[in-house]
Amino acid sequence: MSTPRTAIAPGTGQFTEQVQISGHIIDSLILPKVLDIITASGGNFRLERITIGQARQDPSFAVIEVSAPTAELLDEILAQISDHGAIPTAQQDCQLVTADMDGAFPEGFYSSTNQRTEIRLGGEWIEVEDQEMDCGVMVAPPAHRARCVPMTEVNSGTQWVVGHAGVRVFPTERTNERQGFEFMSSGVSTEKPKGVAIRQIAQELFQNRRSGKQSLLVGGPAIVHTGSVEHVARLIRGGYINKLFAGNALATHDIEQALFGTSLGVHLDRGDVVEAGHEHHLRAINRIRRAGGIRQAVAEGILKSGIMYECIQGNVDFLLAGSIRDDGPLPEVVTDVLEAQRLMREKSRGISFCLMIATALHSIAVGNLLPAWVKVVCVDINPSTVIKLSDRGSIQTVGLVTDVEPFLRALVQELELLDRGAT
Amino acid sequence: MTAEPRQFADDVPGELFDPHDPRPQILMCPPDHYGVEYEINPWMKRDQPPDHALAVRQWTDLRQVLSDAGAKILLQKPVRGLPDLVFTANAAMIYRREAMLARFRFSERQGEEQYDAQWLLASGFHVHRLPNDVYFEGAGDALFCGDTLFAGYRIRSDVRGLQQIGELFRCRVIALELVDPYYYHLDTCFCPLAPGMAVYFPEAFDQYGRDVLKELVPELIPIAEAEARRFACNAVVVGRTVVTNTGCPSLHRKLTELGFTPRETPLDEFTKAGGSAKCLTLRLDGEEAAKWKSA
Numbered sequence: 057m058s059t060p061r062t063a064i065a066p067g068t069g070q071f072t073e074q075v076q077i078s079g080h081i082i083d084s085l086i087l088p089k090v091l092d093i094i095t096a097s098g099g100n101f102r103l104e105r106i107t108i109g110q111a112r113q114d115p116s117f118a119v120i121e122v123s124a125p126t127a128e129l130l131d132e133i134l135a136q137i138s139d140h141g142a143i144p145t146a147q148q149d150c151q152l153v154t155a156d157m158d159g160a161f162p163e164g165f166y167s168s169t170n171q172r173t174e175i176r177l178g179g180e181w182i183e184v185e186d187q188e189m190d191c192g193v194m195v196a197p198p199a200h201r202a203r204c205v206p207m208t209e210v211n212s213g214t215q216w217v218v219g220h221a222g223v224r225v226f227p228t229e230r231t232n233e234r235q236g237f238e239f240m241s242s243g244v245s246t247e248k249p250k251g252v253a254i255r256q257i258a259q260e261l262f263q264n265r266r267s268g269k270q271s272l273l274v275g276g277p278a279i280v281h282t283g284s285v286e287h288v289a290r291l292i293r294g295g296y297i298n299k300l301f302a303g304n305a306l307a308t309h310d311i312e313q314a315l316f317g318t319s320l321g322v323h324l325d326r327g328d329v330v331e332a333g334h335e336h337h338l339r340a341i342n343r344i345r346r347a348g349g350i351r352q353a354v355a356e357g358i359l360k361s362g363i364m365y366e367c368i369q370g371n372v373d374f375l376l377a378g379s380i381r382d383d384g385p386l387p388e389v390v391t392d393v394l395e396a397q398r399l400m401r402e403k404s405r406g407i408s409f410c411l412m413i414a415t416a417l418h419s420i421a422v423g424n425l426l427p428a429w430v431k432v433v434c435v436d437i438n439p440s441t442v443i444k445l446s447d448r449g450s451i452q453t454v455g456l457v458t459d460v461e462p463f464l465r466a467l468v469q470e471l472e473l474l475d476r477g478a479t
Numbered sequence: 480m481t482a483e484p485r486q487f488a489d490d491v492p493g494e495l496f497d498p499h500d501p502r503p504q505i506l507m508c509p510p511d512h513y514g515v516e517y518e519i520n521p522w523m524k525r526d527q528p529p530d531h532a533l534a535v536r537q538w539t540d541l542r543q544v545l546s547d548a549g550a551k552i553l554l555q556k557p558v559r560g561l562p563d564l565v566f567t568a569n570a571a572m573i574y575r576r577e578a579m580l581a582r583f584r585f586s587e588r589q590g591e592e593q594y595d596a597q598w599l600l601a602s603g604f605h606v607h608r609l610p611n612d613v614y615f616e617g618a619g620d621a622l623f624c625g626d627t628l629f630a631g632y633r634i635r636s637d638v639r640g641l642q643q644i645g646e647l648f649r650c651r652v653i654a655l656e657l658v659d660p661y662y663y664h665l666d667t668c669f670c671p672l673a674p675g676m677a678v679y680f681p682e683a684f685d686q687y688g689r690d691v692l693k694e695l696v697p698e699l700i701p702i703a704e705a706e707a708r709r710f711a712c713n714a715v716v717v718g719r720t721v722v723t724n725t726g727c728p729s730l731h732r733k734l735t736e737l738g739f740t741p742r743e744t745p746l747d748e749f750t751k752a753g754g755s756a757k758c759l760t761l762r763l764d765g766e767e768a769a770k771w772k773s774a
Contacts, residue, residue, distance in 0.1 A: 079642035083695070084653045085687040086638070112626075113651050115642065140656070141638040 070123040150222030176222035187427040258470035276415030277305035287464035292366040304382040312340040314362035341384035496602035522753035534748035548720035570595035578604040613640040619664035623769035624671035631665030671768030680707035710755030
């Protein structure tokens with residue numbers, strides 16, 4: 057190994073290399089031996105991942121980051137530990153195994169992250185397409201292409217990456233994004249100056265529209281309950297939202313309001329409960345079902361305002377994903393969750409900005425699908441929704457703990473200011 | 480790892496492996512072309528060649544001792560220019576009807592691989608190979624004791640190959656680093672006698688290896704250096720009979736105490752090449768200590 061090393065861990069003055077080791081490395085004491093060799097030689101290690109085999113015959117697996125103060129020493133250590141099976145993950149081709157059944161990965165499959173990833177095939181690094189966390193990486197060898205595919209879509213006979221060898225991940229450099237997205241630097245907080253944050257979100261949406269990129273809104277019914285329908289309608293009319301993901305509830309209450317002026321029976325203008333208003337959302341669903349769908353209801357002049365109306369009018373692609381507690385549902389609701397997930401995956405490709413408002417369920421579902429480089433802003437009155445998203449690995453998520461209506465009102469105002477400035 | 484296409488060679492001599500024969504079956508290769516023609520371990524000295532006639536006699540005696548112990552001896556055809564083909568232990572590692580073919584570290588022995596593959600295929604084994612750059616020297620470096628495969632690495636076999644064998648055969652593989660060039664194969668310093676019982680030469684392993692063996696083999700019998708040098712650990716176990724080179728009296732006493740029948744037969748002409756009783760044999764139906772054999 058004589059290639060000059062450039063892998064220096066930022067700020068540490070250390071040269072680093074990631075190695076992987078597998079086998080019965082615990083029972084045979086090979087893992088402790090390798091770690092002892094590293095430290096005895098003057099290097100350091102960090103166990104990045106370790107998977108212990110469950111049954112006696114199951115191999116264990118460890119990914120170790122080895123570091124040393126000089127490149128020469130690092131090379132020396134790597135040469136020593138390679139004799140014991142600890143091989144740099146970057147210096148080998150990825151290992152492929154053929155799927156032996158439909159709907160399940162081969163054992164030992166590489167589980168993807170949402171970070172940009174490359175795999176090594178025939179000595180060449182290839183970028184993994186459709187980057188998504190918690191998937192497998194399928195390889196089509198003749199075309200030399202690799203992409204993330206979920207478990208349910210595995211077909212017997214296809215080729216899958218197993219282990220960590222020949223796989224490298226490029227974590228998103230948050231610091232590079234600071235200028236455009238400065239409030240990212242702090243986590244979820246109720247104490248943030250929201251004005252600044254909202255202004256930056258407005259700038260993101262504005263820039264995205266200007267450069268022809270796609271923005272996605274993932275929304276919950278609280279948008280309607282809090283009286284924010286008109287704000288969202290204005291965002292759609294302004295061309296700031298290109299896609300909408302929601303559930304049956306958002307669409308139902310939006311249509312209920314359009315048809316009856318209430319949301320869950322509460323009159324949104326006056327705040328009082330309407331007589332038999334609790335039936336309104338069911339009557340709304342029923343009317344749309346009688347029309348054959350939201351699109352038909354708009355065409356027939358039954359539905360004349362609201363978020364769903366604006367989506368139809370503005371040609372905004374929407375996906376309504378069903379859940380177990382749905383009333384109706386509306387005809388457009390996709391009730392097969394796997395199909396809904398598949399559509400969500402398909403429609404989220406190419407999204408570069410995502411605004412998640414007041415929905416834990418749909419936000420987490422979408423957060424799981426998006427690659428790490430897509431900017432995500434999660435707005436919720438409940439901090440736990442935002443924290444849940446971050447905990448699930450959607451590290452690109454910026455949280456804003458605030459009531460939905462004032463947020464959307466301010467966002468629309470900021471966008472109008474930007475619009476006026478631009479013209 | 481790829482499976483070798485099955486092919487039957489016409490020129491494989493003699494009897495082949497019979498999975499229905501209840502007797503222990505051992506592959507040996509007559510020493511017609513045996514000699515020390517190169518030096519790939521510290522035992523080999525080209526200027527101290529073995530006495531060929533004596534080597535033939537010693538090999539014939541070993542064969543007889545093993546036959547007397549109840550083994551059926553099968554023969555591989557010797558090949559001119561492959562002096563170490565006589566050490567059949569290195570041909571492959573056997574697990575049930577599967578054979579993991581050797582990939583020799585030294586080019587001097589790589590010529591043996593095709594003949595080993597031919598014989599094993601003709602005998603009905605499913606023959607596997609490791610990738611070309613992964614060295615593995617057969618039963619010389621891979622011995623079952625109970626349900627665990629103990630495997631030597633670093634001097635001849637690569638640890639990477641051992642992991643792959645574990646995955647293929649779904650068994651626990653305990654890789655043991657060999658640290659003394661005189662004990663370059665695991666079968667020169669470790670010999671399983673029965674599940675949970677083995678003899679070993681501690682100094683051939685590092686501290687990690689010794690600790691592992693003590694932990695995983697309940698009855699572990701150390702051999703002193705003088706007898707280790709006589710290849711005491713390179714023993715062939717057939718039923719309760721244990722066959723070694725001469726000059727291992729302490730081991731033989733211990734074996735008698737344990738209820739084994741030790742037998743010795745001179746093999747000095749083969750120790751000149753770094754091999755002894757075990758190296759000259761390949762057990763085809765599973766070693767006595769392999770749990771899968773009785774399972």
